[in-house]
Amino acid sequence: IRSPETAALIADMFDTMEKAHGQGLAAPQIGVLKRLVIVRLFREEGSGRDRQESFIDRVLFNPQIEILEGSKLGSWEGCLSVPGMAGYVERKRRIRLTFLDETARKHEELVEGYDAVVYQHECDHLDGVLYVDRLADPRLDLGLLHQTETLSHVVHIEQRQRPARRLFGAAVGIAVEGTEQTRDVERSRRADGQCELRRRRDQVVEEVLGEREL
Secondary structure, eight states: OOSHHHHHHHHHHHHHHHHTTOSEEEGGGGTOOSSEEEEEEEEEESOGGGOEEEEEEEEEEEEEEEEOSSOEEEEEEEETTEEEEEEEEEEESEEEEEEEOTTOOEEEEEEETHHHHHHHHHHHGGGTOOGGGGBSSTTOBHHHHHTSSSSHHHHHHHHHHOOOEEETTEEEOOOOOSOHHHHHHHHHHHHHHHHHHHHHHHHHHHHHHHHHHO
16 A cells, blocks of 8 residues: 555545545446546535635545445435546445455444445446436436436527536636636636526436335
């Protein structure tokens, strides 16, 4: 774990993840058959114009996840292994995570919420599992929804405005040039498109999962 070769591998993984605007990466995704995962956990501080985003980087060797009892958390997940795609996945909200860090120190942590989802998503790669294997329903694949009328006009809004979003490994940004007023208008348009996309996605999830429960 503490060898120069492993340190170089970790640095390469973070470089790859950052260039792809990702939030996590598993070694098998870059062709290295090691049980190694890196994640970047984002945090927001403050509110409004004072809101700032920071992050915590974690390195996990031989991670083990114990799924704990409790509710599930549903979210739209994307993946660097399936670029440009996303699907609705439900994962357990609470896990017990055991791993070794880059100094070979052992950690055992209780993780909840979105962080737990991120860890589950990335560690799945170590066993050859992608988010598409865990879709809450096969119809909740954004790639398939793109091909239907269900989200077609909203997807066009999304592609045209490219609102900033993070779907695990897929953060999409936009470079806006011009005056501050122009930037404010573009921000407003992106926010409107993003809210509409989110609303329609939620609507589709509710309809599909509602049918599943009947």
